[in-house]
Amino acid sequence: MRVVVPFDAVDPKTRLGDRLDPAERSSFAYAMLRDVLEVVRAAGGSPEVLSTADLSSQAGLDHDVPVTIDERPLTPAVNDRLDAADDALAVVMADLALATPDAVARLLAADGRVVLVPGRGGGTNALVVRDTAFRVDFHGASIRDHRRIAAEAGIEPTIVDSYRLSTDVDEPTDLPEVLLHGEGRAADWLRENGFDLVVDDGRVAVARE
Amino acid sequence: MRVVVPFDAVDPKTRLGDRLDPAERSSFAYAMLRDVLEVVRAAGGSPEVLSTADLSSQAGLDHDVPVTIDERPLTPAVNDRLDAADDALAVVMADLALATPDAVARLLAADGRVVLVPGRGGGTNALVVRDTAFRVDFHGASIRDHRRIAAEAGIEPTIVDSYRLSTDVDEPTDLPEVLLHGEGRAADWLRENGFDLVVDDGRVAVARE
Numbered sequence: 040m041r042v043v044v045p046f047d048a049v050d051p052k053t054r055l056g057d058r059l060d061p062a063e064r065s066s067f068a069y070a071m072l073r074d075v076l077e078v079v080r081a082a083g084g085s086p087e088v089l090s091t092a093d094l095s096s097q098a099g100l101d102h103d104v105p106v107t108i109d110e111r112p113l114t115p116a117v118n119d120r121l122d123a124a125d126d127a128l129a130v131v132m133a134d135l136a137l138a139t140p141d142a143v144a145r146l147l148a149a150d151g152r153v154v155l156v157p158g159r160g161g162g163t164n165a166l167v168v169r170d171t172a173f174r175v176d177f178h179g180a181s182i183r184d185h186r187r188i189a190a191e192a193g194i195e196p197t198i199v200d201s202y203r204l205s206t207d208v209d210e211p212t213d214l215p216e217v218l219l220h221g222e223g224r225a226a227d228w229l230r231e232n233g234f235d236l237v238v239d240d241g242r243v244a245v246a247r248e
Numbered sequence: 249m250r251v252v253v254p255f256d257a258v259d260p261k262t263r264l265g266d267r268l269d270p271a272e273r274s275s276f277a278y279a280m281l282r283d284v285l286e287v288v289r290a291a292g293g294s295p296e297v298l299s300t301a302d303l304s305s306q307a308g309l310d311h312d313v314p315v316t317i318d319e320r321p322l323t324p325a326v327n328d329r330l331d332a333a334d335d336a337l338a339v340v341m342a343d344l345a346l347a348t349p350d351a352v353a354r355l356l357a358a359d360g361r362v363v364l365v366p367g368r369g370g371g372t373n374a375l376v377v378r379d380t381a382f383r384v385d386f387h388g389a390s391i392r393d394h395r396r397i398a399a400e401a402g403i404e405p406t407i408v409d410s411y412r413l414s415t416d417v418d419e420p421t422d423l424p425e426v427l428l429h430g431e432g433r434a435a436d437w438l439r440e441n442g443f444d445l446v447v448d449d450g451r452v453a454v455a456r457e
Contacts, residue, residue, distance in 0.1 A: 142409055157411065159368075160451025161428055179447040182428065200351055202366065202414035209451070212421070219370055219391065238388040242369025242418070 040147050040167070042084040042129040043120050045113055046072050048092035052134070054210045058247070067228050069097060071208060072133040074223035076104055079131060082143035088133075089116055113177045127169045134208045135164060136217045136225035142203040151197030153189045156204045157182040164207050170194055214245045249356050249376070251293035251338040252329050254322055255281050257301035261343070263419045267456070276437050278306060280417060281342040283432035285313055288340060291352035297342075298325055322386045336378045344373060345426045345434035346412040355413065360406030362398045365413045366391040373416050379403055423454045 051068035052059070059067060072088070079086040080101075087105040088094065094106050109116040117130055129147060131138070146156060146165055153173050158164035161180030172192035176184045189196040206216050208225070217226050218236050233248040260277035261268070268276060281297070288295040289310075296314040297303065303315050318325040326339055338356060340347070355365060355374055362382050367373035370389030381401035385393045398405040415425050417434070426435050427445050442457040 139409075145409075157429065159411075159415075159425065161424060161445070161447065162451070180428065180445065180452045200348075200354075200412050201409050202368075202411045203409050205411035205414075206368075215370060216368065219389065220366065236370070236389065238370065242371070243389045 040084050040127050040129050041124070042079045042086045042131050042143075042147075043089050043117065044072065044075055044079065044086055044131050044133050045089045045117060046091070046094075046133040048090045048094060052209070055214075058211050058214070058245075063232065067225065067232075068134065070224040070228040071136045073099060073101075074221075074225050075131060075133050075135055075138055076101060077223070078138045078140055078143055081140035082147060084129060084131075084143065084147055086131075089120060114175055117177070118174045121168055121171075121174060124168075127167060129165065129167045130175070131165045131204075132158070132207055135204055135206070136208045136221050136223070137203040137206045139203055139222065142201045145201060146199050146204060149197050149199050152194045153185075153196040154199060155182065155185055155189075155196045156199045156201060158207045159205055160209075162207060165199070165204050211245070215243045218245060219243070249293050249336050249338050250333070251288045251295045251340050251352075251356075252298050252326065253281065253284055253288065253295055253340050253342050254298045254326060255300070255303075255342040257299045257303060261418065264423075267420050267423070267454075272441065276434065276441075277343065279433040279437040280345045282308060282310075283430075283434050284340060284342050284344055284347055285310060286432070287347045287349055287352055290349035291356060293338060293340075293352065293356055295340075298329060323384055326386070327383045330377055330380075330383060333377075336376060338374065338376045339384070340374045340413075341367070341416055343417045344413055344415070345417045345430050345432070346415045348412055348431065351410045351412040354410060355408050358406050358408050361403050362394075362405040363408060364391065364394055364398075364405045365408045365410060367416045368414055369418075371416060374408070374413050420454070424452045427454060428452070 052064040055064055076086045089107050091110055094100055152170035154167035156165040161182055163181040163185050217229055234245045237244045237246045261273040264273055285295045298316050300319055303309055361379035363376035364372055365374040370391055372390040372394050427438055443454045446453045446455045
């Protein structure tokens with residue numbers, strides 16, 4: 040299955056701005072993108088990047104991965120890919136640093152005209168669309184909107200229940216999850232850049248040396 | 249399968265203290281406990297409560313659910329139940345307000361001498377133990393400790409990848425998840441007590457009227 044991976048190449052991960060400077064945010068976001076592309080391929084998907092800017096100067100991107108540049112916001116850019124698709128299309132966010140081949144394979148194997156993976160905090164982290172009546176709307180609490188849009192089209196969406204796919208990395212409180220459970224470049228990037236787990240009485244956090 | 253549900257009946261959910269007064273924390277924690285017990289039973293498990301105090305004054309607890317009182321911390325209390333078990337034993341935390349019968353059924357059906365469900369923030373939200381060499385340690389980042397304890401016993405733990413089971417409700421940032429995805433008494437409790445979702449540019453939050 041074709042798997043579109045949207046990527047903000049211009050100013051990614053702004054909510055990590057108090058922990059990472061702009062160059063670091065780009066580098067970390069790019070490490071996560073590469074992890075996601077590799078995992079999608081290992082799960083049997085055919086990844087393609089939907090990027091807000093040219094990526095050809097970035098090192099390490101697999102040259103077999105097609106890159107489409109679309110400067111518009113996420114919603115119209117993804118809906119254009121849905122409009123142009125004549126078969127099932129998956130969308131997997133580029134910041135799912137905990138994704139594994141098994142988790143993505145569960146997504147791609149899930150039955151249903153619309154398959155949704157909720158993200159923590161109300162988002163939608165991944166979906167599969169097999170119905171031309173369904174279009175995305177990523178504004179606000181998108182998982183609610185996507186359920187509603189499906190219902191209005193008479194579709195009962197399938198929900199994939201995966202901690203790994205529900206964990207997108209947006210905020211400092213997401214970084215411990217990457218260090219605890221990540222297995223790829225994003226976790227390595229954090230360690231190489233001095234991040235480590237700190238355990239206190241409550242949940243774990245990260246500190247930077 | 250027997251499913252032990254540990255419950256802090258004395259001073260539950262202290263990290264919700266800036267949103268809920270002590271009586272509210274007790275009431276909300278109890279709503280989550282009742283949800284978890286019902287879901288465990290619907291998944292085919294035999295729930296029993298491991299409580300830090302007597303629950304007989306609480307309304308609505310299913311009288312068929314056995315309650316053991318153990319005032320000690322979680323780790324020795326659970327390990328005593330493991331010591332006394334002569335068959336597989338599951339442990340499911342009482343604050344998994346997003347748990348569904350399907351998610352718990354996946355836990356109970358998972359193969360392995362030790363089955364672990366990581367909790368967001370480094371915890372362990374549920375487990376199944378089928379090996380007398382494994383004992384729990386809930387201090388700190390327990391998922392790391394449980395992986396290590398299993399490895400030291402020569403056990404490769406099975407990890408169940410479930411957003412619903414990985415979401416324990418400890419902190420104000422967990423409350424939106426309950427309103428977005430909860431289907432039981434805990435979600436009803438929040439709505440009845442004036443909580444509602446607020447959507448801003450980032451993730452959703454809750455506000456109280």
